[in-house]
Amino acid sequence: MVKRRDTTLICILGIFMLAIVATGDLTSSISGVFNSFIYAITELLSTILIISIIVAMSRVLMASGINEVMVAPFTKIIKTPTLAYWTIGILMMFISWFFWHSPAVALLGAVLLPFAIRAGLPALGVPNANKRIFLNT
Incomplete structure (x- = not known):
């Protein structure tokens, strides 16, 4: 163990x-x-x-397949790894201001992760974006 x-x-x-x-x-x-x-x-x-x-x-x-439709407006923004990193981080911060942050961030991260990977962001980039945004606020 x-x-x-x-x-x-x-x-x-x-x-x-x-x-x-x-x-x-x-x-x-x-x-x-x-x-x-x-x-x-x-x-x-x-x-x-x-x-x-x-x-x-x-x-x-x-x-x-509704996750594709739900995040369609944000996929237009997420074109490069840098934009994916900052877009996801800012969205997670905004969502966590209004909802309990753990479930909101988990759901948003799980839904946006495939799009971020397609843009070239490594899989660990989404949690790092979350951590950086929360530590700076």
């Missing part, structure tokens, strides 16, 4: 070690690990649900 860079087991062991140091009791430490799972689920379940819905909507858009 470590070679695959899966940190789940390492995090669980870390929580267990923190609990054992804090309580000094094996049963309380095991209980602490399970309580941390319950706390994480109650805090993150809504986020996981929203991201799942965004991924599902993105797949429906691509399967139906």
